[in-house]
Amino acid sequence: MQWYYVDQGTQIGPKTDEEFLDLYSSGMINDQTMVWNETLTAWQSYGSVHNDSNELPSVNQSHRKRYAGFWIRFAAHLIDSIVTSIVTIPLNMVLQITFPQAISDKTYVPILVGIYLMMFIIPAVYFIWMNGKYGATLGKMAVGIKIVTPEGLPIHYGLAAGRYLAQIISSLILYIGYIMAGFDEEKRTLHDRICNTRVVYK
Numbered sequence: 430m431q432w433y434y435v436d437q438g439t440q441i442g443p444k445t446d447e448e449f450l451d452l453y454s455s456g457m458i459n460d461q462t463m464v465w466n467e468t469l470t471a472w473q474s475y476g477s478v479h480n481d482s483n484e485l486p487s488v489n490q491s492h493r494k495r496y497a498g499f500w501i502r503f504a505a506h507l508i509d510s511i512v513t514s515i516v517t518i519p520l521n522m523v524l525q526i527t528f529p530q531a532i533s534d535k536t537y538v539p540i541l542v543g544i545y546l547m548m549f550i551i552p553a554v555y556f557i558w559m560n561g562k563y564g565a566t567l568g569k570m571a572v573g574i575k576i577v578t579p580e581g582l583p584i585h586y587g588l589a590a591g592r593y594l595a596q597i598i599s600s601l602i603l604y605i606g607y608i609m610a611g612f613d614e615e616k617r618t619l620h621d622r623i624c625n626t627r628v629v630y631k
Contacts, residue, residue, distance in 0.1 A: 435463040435472070454581045495630040497574040499611040502618075502628060506607075508568030513552045520548050556593045561586030573631050581629070588624055595620035 432449045433442030436457070444452065452458040453475070460476030469478070524544045531537035559566040564583045565575040576584050576592070584592070599606020599619045606619030615627060 430466055430468075433465045434458055434475075450581075454577060454583070456583060496616040497572075497628040497630055498616050499608070501572050501574060502607075502610060502616075505566065505568035505572045505574060508571050509556070509566045512567050513555055516551050517548050520544055520551075524548075553593055556596075557586065557589045560584060560592065561589035569628075574628055575631055576626050576628055579625060579627060584626060588626065592620055592624045592626060595623040598623070 430446055431443035432446070433440055433444070434449075434452075435441070449458070458464075458475060460474060462475045463472045464475050464478060465472045524541070527537055527541050527544065531541045556566060560576055561584065563570070563575075564577065569575055576589075578584060578588075596606075602619075610616045610618045610621075615621075617627065621627060
């Protein structure tokens, strides 16, 4: 079915059902957006059409069928580990050199502390910025998945930050928090449960 919608007074379309769902998921279309197709006698808001008709695609139903499972997420995490290691491995090498010096010479201690902080801050900035801006890291982009809210909407920076901290918890308990995705109906990890997020195919 071909759909049309209004954005800032301009009619846009036609859009397929799948394209329409992607627009809603990205926030370009919301419940107040005026939409139309050949089955409607007049332009109506997305919210009213969705409530009155079963023909309009359901974002929730779409994403429920497209949850990303454990192994595809593992592949994404592996790629992200390679990306962040480009910076963290050299820092770790400097750390190994600096640590013995810091024991005998206290002037090296601030350098040691700075390196430790950088090794934590750089991955944090990478994951929070990428997920907050794009809903996906480079690893997730590479395998075609993204993080969304239960409604299928993009996450914001605050939620991305909270999710990153929750990932640390998933790692500390022997990665059981990650393994949970293999047994959950919606493929949720522990950090997905804590932050109420989902990982779906694009």
